[in-house]
Amino acid sequence: DHVEARGPSYQWNLDDFEIGAPLGRGKFGRVYLARERTTHYMVALKTLYKVELMKGRVEKQMNRYMKLFRHPHILQMLTYFHDHKRIYLVLEFAARGELYKELKRQPNERFNEHLSAKYTYQVADALEYCHRNNVIHRDIKPENLLLTYEGNVKLADFGWSVHAPSSKRNTLCGTLDYLPPEMVTGQTYDIYVDHWCLGILCYEFLVGKPPFLSDSQQETYVKIKTINIQWPEQITPGAKDLISRLIKRKSSERISMAAVKKHFWIVKYKDLH
Numbered sequence: 001d002h003v004e005a006r007g008p009s010y011q012w013n014l015d016d017f018e019i020g021a022p023l024g025r026g027k028f029g030r031v032y033l034a035r036e037r038t039t040h041y042m043v044a045l046k047t048l049y050k051v052e053l054m055k056g057r058v059e060k061q062m063n064r065y066m067k068l069f070r071h072p073h074i075l076q077m078l079t080y081f082h083d084h085k086r087i088y089l090v091l092e093f094a095a096r097g098e099l100y101k102e103l104k105r106q107p108n109e110r111f112n113e114h115l116s117a118k119y120t121y122q123v124a125d126a127l128e129y130c131h132r133n134n135v136i137h138r139d140i141k142p143e144n145l146l147l148t149y150e151g152n153v154k155l156a157d158f159g160w161s162v163h164a165p166s167s168k169r170n171t172l173c174g175t176l177d178y179l180p181p182e183m184v185t186g187q188t189y190d191i192y193v194d195h196w197c198l199g200i201l202c203y204e205f206l207v208g209k210p211p212f213l214s215d216s217q218q219e220t221y222v223k224i225k226t227i228n229i230q231w232p233e234q235i236t237p238g239a240k241d242l243i244s245r246l247i248k249r250k251s252s253e254r255i256s257m258a259a260v261k262k263h264f265w266i267v268k269y270k271d272l273h
């Protein structure tokens, strides 16, 4: 709202901000802590080099993202602007940083049932909103989640999101661990890919690593297609029930985000401290 104080037609530029410490590197460029000069509002300033993003698609993606996404568990893009070299995204600053680092910092590198249920609930809430707007995130994993000062989740990085349904085969870099069978076999897929990923995410919160982690991609493919999951003892019957209802081969059998939010294990643990 501070940023919108200048009115929707104001052309923001770099001089409106004092640039602070680097927060790290995103996929396409660096991210800095920044402060808006007049209101002292803290933001994250993500710089993207134009050369990678010349395609007009980015502009469309930005506009779709900006207009649509106002949700407590989705990282908000406040505005964006560009100079001759770069595009600058002015994003919400999440003070407690990257959730995957928080996961690694935990004893045994895993979250207890309260944090796992709380974060799973908040991601389900964000996904329900995305799906209501016919957007598939497609890249749900700890690396794409940030934490606010209060310890709540912000879903970020809609770089891979597309309108449902889609059969867009993108060169998915990085881990296959989160891929559902329909994406592994290149079939068309729908919003239910995010339901599968939520199941994988909940498992990783509780165990500290995803269920199909293997030494080779080939082995991971086989485990995904056969849905070969081990259930270590820290996964209680309630958590196993929820995860099993999300990691279903038939996408239509995966329970809805509304059902996740009402699931007895989520309800029991999400507000405990």
Ligand SMILES: CC(C)NC(=O)[C@H]1CCC[C@H]1Nc1nc(Nc2ccc(C(=O)N(C)C3CCN(C)CC3)cc2)ncc1C(F)(F)F
Pocket (backbone or CB within 6 Å): 022, 023, 024, 025, 026, 031, 044, 045, 046, 075, 091, 092, 093, 094, 095, 096, 097, 098, 143, 144, 145, 146, 156, 157
């Ligand atoms: C989801 C997406 C895939 N991820 C990203 O974009 C990443 C790429 C780089 C940073 C992050 N992007 C953001 N990060 C924050 N907050 C933040 C991050 C890191 C720390 C932190 O732990 N340090 C600075 C520590 C402090 C201590 N030293 C030792 C290490 C770094 C603290 C707060 N807010 C908004 C964003 C956003 F998204 F708006 F850009």
